[in-house]
Amino acid sequence: MDSQTGRYSRQMLFKPIGPEGQTEIGKKHVLIVGVGALGTHTSELLARAGVRKLTLIDRDYVDKSNLQRQHLFTEKDAEEQWPKAEAAKERLKSINSRVEVEAIVGQADAALLDGLMEEVDLLVDGTDNFETRFLMNDLAQKYKVPYLFGSCVGSFGMAFTIIPGVTPCLQCLIKRLPIQGQTCDTVGIIAPAVQMVTAHQGAEALKILSGNMKAVRKTYVSFDLWENEYLSLKAGALKDSGCLSCGDSPEYPFLQSGREMKVAVLCGRDTVQVRPAESGILPLEQLVSQWRSAGLEVGGNPFLISVVKDGTKAVFFKDGRALIHGTKDMNEARKIYHSLVG
Ligand SMILES: [Zn+2]
Secondary structure (H helix, E strand, O other): HHHHHOOHHHHHHHHOOOHHHHHHHOOOOEEEEOOOOHHHHHHHHHHHHOEEEEEEEEEEEEEEHHHHOOOOOOHHHHHHEHHHHHHHHHHHHHHHOEEEEEEOOOOOOHHHHHOOHHHHHHHEEEEOOHHHHHHHHHHHHHOOOOEEEEEEEEEEEEEEEEEEOOOOOHHHHHHOOOOOOOOHHOEEEEEOOOOHHHHHHHHHHHHHHHOHHHHOOOOEEEOOOOOEEEEEEEOOOHHHHHHOOOOOOOOOHHHHHOOEEEEOOOOOEEEEEEOOOOOOOHHHHHHHHHHOOOEEEEEEEEOOOEEEOOOEEEEOOOOOOOEOOOOOOOHHHHHHHHHHHH
């Protein structure tokens, strides 16, 4: 037994996986969108399990309020405002150096994701918003790649495995089931709710990656760890042949992206993200010298630049996005963005 098979020996002793399943896992590339609570857990699990490659996408950087539930991150990451995807990559490489890890600091929009899907074997949900989930749902259908939906808030969580051509998709599911609209901003979140969702996502990932498709869960799962509730609902009948994402004549509505500036309130933070219509257009170096000559406080690291104006902190990324802190008001954030960028 060489060092690598020794490394995965307990996973290979598990009969449904075995040496053959382990070889399959070692060939696979998983795309994880969102590297917060869900994404840090599933990425760690899959790095330890020995996948070939992980691609991680996240638009945010580490904040100290993340440390309570987001594995992989340290106080140093928060102090240095390291982008989540890069901080996670560094940590994952120290956990399993054989796994190739690609970190993308950016907005998971249609253009970015579409360019990655051709070589991906599995799509894992680590996001905190349904706009991105519907986009992932359409991409999963278009490229026939399994998609592991997961979501949690408070002590509540849900998980569902979407296999294109077999199961209903997220659109089919959401049309028929009441999905909670709360965000972690308003009700908070406890870490075990995250782990319960990622336990489901992780198990499904191992089944799919090792080629055990018959074992894949066919039910939608939801639970509340505080209220001691667990629901496992047969979902097959929810598949809608007229669905625009997975039906007989799909149009993939979420892949028809708009080109206007997009503004979104970030989960769990007093923060609004402003994203210009064209990415990568900000002359950051020029702006930095303008801000400095105007006497503003400017800081940052190789991935981002922060600036404070009139007591409001804004963080600019290379792709043109900005996070405006200390507000949940989207119009106010837009104004601050324009006052800094002109
Ligand atoms: Zn559908």
